[in-house]
Amino acid sequence: MLGASAALAIAVSVPASGETLQQALLKAYQTNPTLTGARSNQRAVDENVPIQKAAGRPNLGASGSYSESILKPTISFTSPQRTASANAQLTVPIYAGGAVKNGVQGAKVRVEAGRANLRGTEASIFSQVVAAYMDVIRDSAIVSLNRANVGVLEVNLQATNDRFQVGDLTRTDIAQSESRLALARSDLQTAEANLIRSRENYIALVGSPPDNLETPPPLPNLPQSPDVAVQVAVADNPDILSAKKQREAAFYDVRVARAAAKPTINAFTQAGYTNYLKTLDNGGGTANSAQINKQAAAGVELNVPLYQGGRPAAQVRQNQALESQAIEREIEVERGVIAQVRAAYASWQASLQTIASSQTAVNATALSLEGVRAENSVGSRTILDILNAEQEALISRVELVSAQRNAYVAGFSLLASMGHAEADDLGLDAGVLYDPVQNYNRIKNKLLDWGGDPAPVPVATRTVDTPAQNAKVAPDTSK
Structure with missing residues (x-):
């Protein structure tokens, strides 16, 4: 497919030493709010693992109180005037019917699904950036072509007027020239508006105005056939991978629901301390030991649910239905990806043929x-x-420019649907790539109840200060 890839690199002439497609993708990778927000969401999904693990860890609590008797009971002669007490209890889960184990497994699988979704978001943003990049190149070329056409028609009209003055042409010829010039000027205004819209869309995705965009490089590793593309997509497409993981997570949800009807076993120990602060009347005694009460206990607690109104069975059936939905969803996603891959391949091939025809x-x-x-x-x-x-x-000429844009965008969309249009595939600087596994490894075994991350601050850049775009284009020096 070397020839086809090379054909994708053919584009209209643009000024050299401008912004490259790789630079545009890198800017979007670092500052696009959709992508940075998806990374934040993935970090939130990561936290479900320690949350589920917490249900199987010891639980330690303490309480304390101080009371002052304002009015002592009239029939009690030994009631203390003041009391200070403290209690502590440690509970250690021993068996929870499998709810903890399956909850943790389900959370881990959803983390993997989230990573696949993050990959899909990344590929989607990159596809939009490529389309916006090529839109600016295409619309800049169309504006240049229309401006040149207006210039030619203005010269034609002047020449027609001159020939009319000497009686060589009629007013009909002048009217025809004026009509075409008016239509050309209207087409130019439309082309300029399209260019401004494309530039503003580029800013929304990349975060900065397009600056003399260079011709993009050939796309790598395009498939030889639609069957090859489908085979790769079924294995690597992030949407399919996410759907598979969601189906696996639904399987664990059913097991968690079943645990609600199973016994639970907890080990516990508790201790209490009460001090009457020398206000307990114990028949005239004043020993400190009579003013202090200590207690401690340890044991094992067994809870056996006998009847819960049918709730556990309903929850099992509910989660089984959701698992069935996840199974069907996986097939649905796979169908959609296959259709997308085949359509993208056909569009890419058609655009390549259109390029050849348009050049002729x-x-x-x-x-x-x-x-x-x-x-x-x-x-x-x-x-x-x-x-x-x-x-x-x-x-x-306009059709040729449009076909070149369509071929490149369709080729990139094909790579994206195959799961091969992410930062690792596009040669972005490895030093800046976001690794979701790093955050997961950081938090998966956190034990403390205190702490957190620094207060969130914006990562994406705002575009409110970017200037409003215009339809100026650099002169074409290719002729």
Whole structure:
């Protein structure tokens, strides 16, 4: 596929020493809010693992109180005036019917699903950036072509007026030239508006204005056939991988629900301390030992649910239905990815063919325009023939530019649907790549109840200070 990849790199002439596609992708990778927000969401998903683990860890609590008797009971002669007490209890889960183990496993699998979703978000953002990058290149070229067309039609109109003055042409010829010039100016205004929209969309995705975008490089590792593309996508597409992990997590949810009807066993120990602060009347005694009460106990607690109103069985059935939904969802996602891959491959191939056809049309219309102008000079062609030839030449050039854009975007979309359009695949600087596993390893075994991460601050850049875009384009120096 080397020839096809090279064809994708053919694009309109753009100024050198500008911004590259890799630089645009890197900016989006670092500062796009959709992508940075997805990373924050993945960190939140990571926390479900220590949350589930906490249910199987010891639970230690303490309480204390101080009371002052305002009005002593009239029938009690030994009631203390003041009391200070403290209690502590340690509970250690021994068996929870499998709820903890399966809850932890389900959380771990959802972490893997979240990482796949993060990959999918990354590929989606990159696909949008590539499309926006190519839109700016395409629309810049179309503006240049339309401006050149307006210039040519202005010269034609002036020449038509001059020939009318000497009686060589009629007012009909002038009207035809004026009409085409007015339409060309309208098309130019539309092209300029499209360019401004493309540039603003680029800013929204990348975070900065497009600066003399360079022709993108050929796309690597494009498949030889749609069957090969589908085979790779089924194995590597992040949406399919996420759906598989969600199905696995639903399996563990069923096991957690079943645990609600099983016995639980906990070991416990507790201790208490009460001090009556020398206000307990114990029949005249004043020994400190009579004013202090200590107690301690340890044991094992067994809880056997006998009947809970049918709730556990309902929860099992509910989670089984959700597992069934996850199974069907996996097939649904796989179907969608396969259709997407095949459509992207067909679009890519069609665009390559359109490039070849459009290039032939550009050459033919250029030759035709030159011939019509020569024939008009000897009186065998009319002004309308020249105007039609110029319009055909413009249309063929615009179609070529659009086909080049479509081929590149379709090729990248094909790679994205195959799961091969992420930062690792695109040669971005390895030093800046975000690794979700690093955060997971940092928090998965956290034990303390105190602490947290630093207060959140924005990672994505705002674009409110970027200037409003215009339709200025650098002059084409390729001719």
